[in-house]
Amino acid sequence: xxxxxxxxxxxxxxxxxxxxxxxxxxxxxxxxxxxxxxxxxxxxxxxxxxxxxxxxxxxxxxxxxxxxxxxxxxxxxxxxxxxxxxxxxxxxxxxxxxxxxxxxxxxxxxxxxxxxxxxxxxxxxxxxxxxxxxxxxxxxxxxxxxxxxxxxxxxxxx
Amino acid sequence: xxxxxxxxxxxxxxxxxxxxxxxxxxxxxxxxxxxxxxxxxxxxxxxxxxxxxxxxxxxxxxxxxxxxxxxxxxxxxxxxxxxxxxxxxxxxxxxxxxxxxxxxxxxxxxxxxxxxxxxxxxxxxxxxxxxxxxxxxxxxxxxxxxxxxxxxxxxxxxxxxxxxxxxxxxxxxxxxxxxxxxxxxxxxxxxxxxxxxxxxxxxxxxxxxxxxxxxxxxxxxxxxxxxxxxxxxxxxx
Amino acid sequence: xxxxxxxxxxxxxxxxxxxxxxxxxxxxxxxxxxxxxxxxxxxxxxxxxxxxxxxxxxxxxxxxxxxxxxxxxxxxxxxxxxxxxxxxxxxxxxxxxxxxxxxxxxxxxxxxxxxxxxxxxxxxxxxxxxxxxxxxxxxxxxxxxxxxxxxxxxxxxxxxxxxxxxxxxxxxxxxxxxxxxxxxxxxxxxxxxxxxxxxxxxxxxxxxxxxxxxxxxxxxxxxxxxxxxxxxxxxxxxxxxxxxxxxxxxxxxxxxxxxxxxxxxxxxxxxxxxxxxxxxxxxxxxxxxxxxxxxxxxxxxxxxxxxxxxxxxxxxxxxxxxxxxxxxxxxxxxxxxxxxx
Ligand SMILES: Nc1ncnc2c1ncn2[C@@H]1O[C@H](COP(=O)(O)OP(=O)(O)O)[C@@H](O)[C@H]1O
Ligand SMILES: [Mg+2]
Numbered sequence: 001x002x003x004x005x006x007x008x009x010x011x012x013x014x015x016x017x018x019x020x021x022x023x024x025x026x027x028x029x030x031x032x033x034x035x036x037x038x039x040x041x042x043x044x045x046x047x048x049x050x051x052x053x054x055x056x057x058x059x060x061x062x063x064x065x066x067x068x069x070x071x072x073x074x075x076x077x078x079x080x081x082x083x084x085x086x087x088x089x090x091x092x093x094x095x096x097x098x099x100x101x102x103x104x105x106x107x108x109x110x111x112x113x114x115x116x117x118x119x120x121x122x123x124x125x126x127x128x129x130x131x132x133x134x135x136x137x138x139x140x141x142x143x144x145x146x147x148x149x150x151x152x153x154x155x156x157x158x
Numbered sequence: 159x160x161x162x163x164x165x166x167x168x169x170x171x172x173x174x175x176x177x178x179x180x181x182x183x184x185x186x187x188x189x190x191x192x193x194x195x196x197x198x199x200x201x202x203x204x205x206x207x208x209x210x211x212x213x214x215x216x217x218x219x220x221x222x223x224x225x226x227x228x229x230x231x232x233x234x235x236x237x238x239x240x241x242x243x244x245x246x247x248x249x250x251x252x253x254x255x256x257x258x259x260x261x262x263x264x265x266x267x268x269x270x271x272x273x274x275x276x277x278x279x280x281x282x283x284x285x286x287x288x289x290x291x292x293x294x295x296x297x298x299x300x301x302x303x304x305x306x307x308x309x310x311x312x313x314x315x316x317x318x319x320x321x322x323x324x325x326x327x328x329x330x331x332x333x334x335x336x337x338x339x340x341x342x343x344x345x346x347x348x349x350x351x352x353x354x355x356x357x358x359x360x361x362x363x364x365x366x367x368x369x370x371x372x373x374x375x376x377x378x379x380x381x382x383x384x385x386x387x388x389x390x391x392x393x394x395x
Numbered sequence: 396x397x398x399x400x401x402x403x404x405x406x407x408x409x410x411x412x413x414x415x416x417x418x419x420x421x422x423x424x425x426x427x428x429x430x431x432x433x434x435x436x437x438x439x440x441x442x443x444x445x446x447x448x449x450x451x452x453x454x455x456x457x458x459x460x461x462x463x464x465x466x467x468x469x470x471x472x473x474x475x476x477x478x479x480x481x482x483x484x485x486x487x488x489x490x491x492x493x494x495x496x497x498x499x500x501x502x503x504x505x506x507x508x509x510x511x512x513x514x515x516x517x518x519x520x521x522x523x524x525x526x527x528x529x530x531x532x533x534x535x536x537x538x539x540x541x542x543x544x545x546x547x548x549x550x551x552x553x554x555x556x557x558x559x560x561x562x563x564x565x566x567x568x569x570x571x572x573x574x575x576x577x578x579x580x581x582x583x584x585x586x587x588x589x590x591x592x593x594x595x596x597x598x599x600x601x602x603x604x605x606x607x608x609x610x611x612x613x614x615x616x617x618x619x620x621x622x623x624x625x626x627x628x629x630x631x632x633x634x635x636x637x638x639x640x641x642x643x644x645x646x647x648x649x650x651x652x653x654x655x656x657x658x659x660x661x662x663x664x665x666x667x668x669x670x671x672x673x674x675x676x677x678x679x680x681x682x683x684x685x686x687x688x689x690x691x692x693x694x695x696x697x698x699x700x701x702x703x704x705x706x707x708x709x710x711x712x713x714x715x716x717x718x719x720x721x722x723x724x725x726x727x728x729x730x731x732x733x734x735x736x
């Protein structure tokens with residue numbers, strides 16, 4: 001199942017993230033794709049805001065994982081600097097992927113083969129300087145329901 | 159000869175202090191309650207104080223080098239290296255966690271297959287031939303899925319004992335696959351214990367072996383890429 | 396009697412050990428840079444970093460003692476970085492440090508990496524004392540901190556998204572220039588025109604806070620490069636880089652000077668890898684002079700990660716009779732200034 005949404009500025013992207021956060025339950029996993037500057041961190045900031053995270057949601061490129069406290073805990077991965085699966089395996093990632101929080105991963109393509117079956121793919125593309133096309137895709141039932149709810153919630157064009 | 163044994167490769171951080179063939183003291187703590195990274199050095203301190211010994215009165219340190227959690231192993235090795243560096247005369251030995259697990263069945267004349275099961279369906283294994291007073295490794299340490307392991311074992315056609323915490327869930331699959339007699343020990347005691355690490359260190363001491371603390375590193379074992387991809391495919395169907 | 400501190404640092408790229416006497420005198424400062432390995436991967440790779448740290452840590456400590464002609468028995472305390480950083484890497488240094496402290500029965504002193512960067516300045520300037528405004532900029536951090544006294548900090552602002560050094564690395568990656576991005580871009584920017592492209596100065600005009608934001612600038616630069624390429628116009632990568640670098644420096648300088656004025660503090664110190672940038676040093680010094688403010692920055696080898704700065708911070712902590720417990724754990728996110736230390 002697929003869904004595309006165009007956002008016109010960073011605030012809209014964050015709002016979308018915020019809206020999605022309402023549907024989040026512990027154990028969820030969102031995999032993000034898109035080049036540098038696409039707005040992955042921006043989207044995740046919206047999700048975290050919606051989950052009541054107080055901490056600054058910054059780019060975890062340096063520490064690879066940031067953890068935030070919110071309505072559910074958030075595990076924020078940024079795999080920008082990672083170059084092979086091997087390197088990822090020892091980060092103790094299982095505890096996050098299969099844990100009790102929301103896992104969000106920037107540059108998820110780098111660990112594609114380790115992603116659990118049930119996850120939501122969110123891919124962000126430049127349309128122009130301030131517009132972004134955000135693609136959602138999933139093959140798991142949990143997130144099909146999720147996307148349907150998202151469509152029904154206010155203001156979203158399919 | 160007094161030897162301190164350290165294992166921090168599993169979720170149980172395990173320490174043991176032995177003198178010749180006696181256990182002086184043993185300390186196990188589940189990292190759920192105290193993270194290994196915080197507890198390891200205080201635990202060593204407490205344990206030594208408990209038997210009125212100081213580091214200077216010890217004859218060597220044996221430390222687990224894996225297979226197991228890389229981060230855990232690096233904590234153990236970091237501490238062991240530091241202790242030995244600070245106490246110049248103290249020798250250091252690296253001991254495999256699979257040897258330590260098999261050591262629990264020392265003296266049992268049978269094939270012994272210690273298994274360490276990680277969260278990601280990774281299985282660390284080796285096969286030993288147990289004698290009256292020996293354990294001879296006949297299949298080397300490996301990290302694989304169960305299929306790959308059983309394919310290797312089925313060639314042996316001898317009675318074999320599997321030992322490892324949590325292996326119950328594989329018991330049926332193993333039995334169906336093997337033609338030989340197989341016994342299973344799945345017990346909360348089946349983990350690489352610090353005392354076993356220490357006893358294996360003592361053996362190395364008696365053989366006159368000793369590691370270079372500058373270069374000793376963990377055994378970095380993991381599944382082949384091919385296996386990881388294969389596994390992924392089967393879970394997605 | 397003098398106090399000899401052994402400093403240990405493994406929070407990111409470098410495995411480092413140093414011996415410092417009385418917080419000021421460097422007897423040995425050993426850094427095994429892992430940059431060579433990481434260059435191949437375009438960044439710091441955590442698993443490899445932790446591996447290399449474990450292999451290098453004892454040799455590096457050994458070399459530090461040998462260089463300083465000291466014995467471990469003469470060391471009065473062990474100072475070690477316990478955060479922020481890559482947890483797996485931090486744990487290597489921390490584990491060894493705890494073992495040494497326990498075995499020698501000497502104090503263990505856990506040091507915040509950001510605080511250590513500030514102390515690089517105390518190593519370099521004998522007379523320097525707080526109060527200070529500190530700008531800490533590196534690949535992983537962008538923080539503006541008010542240092543009221545030794546060991547007493549107030550966080551004034553930090554980045555809300557990307558760190559300044561991180562943006563240098565990312566732009567460098569986009570243009571395939573190599574790692575680390577900072578020095579590479581600095582060199583190329585010298586040959587470019589900083590006025591060629593007018594990039595945004597994020598959080599400069601309309602925001603009273605001392606926070607930073609660099610993701611907008613990152614995106615603007617990437618977008619500009621893409622546009623240039625599409626339009627097939629003649630453009631010089633040096634111009635883009637010079638304009639980008641100028642934008643980053645403008646923001647850093649402006650915010651730092653504003654903080655000094657707002658809190659009526661006369662002295663400013665720069666710290667962290669990005670403080671090696673020569674244009675940043677020059678700009679801030681010149682503009683501070685007009686405002687009658689004084690600027691300090693460490694000599695180049697003390698800008699990047701090293702253990703001498705950790706040992707120096709440890710010395711002042713020891714004087715304050717503050718020690719860490721042996722169950723100290725590594726922490727990946729550890730802001731400076733929430734509480735004392
Ligand atoms: N419609 C939009 N959605 C998201 N971000 C946008 C949009 N338009 C412009 N931007 C800008 O793009 C940048 C995205 O940066 P960031 O979220 O750090 O990207 P990434 O994490 O993908 O590298 C931000 O500076 C943001 O303000
Ligand atoms: Mg990002």
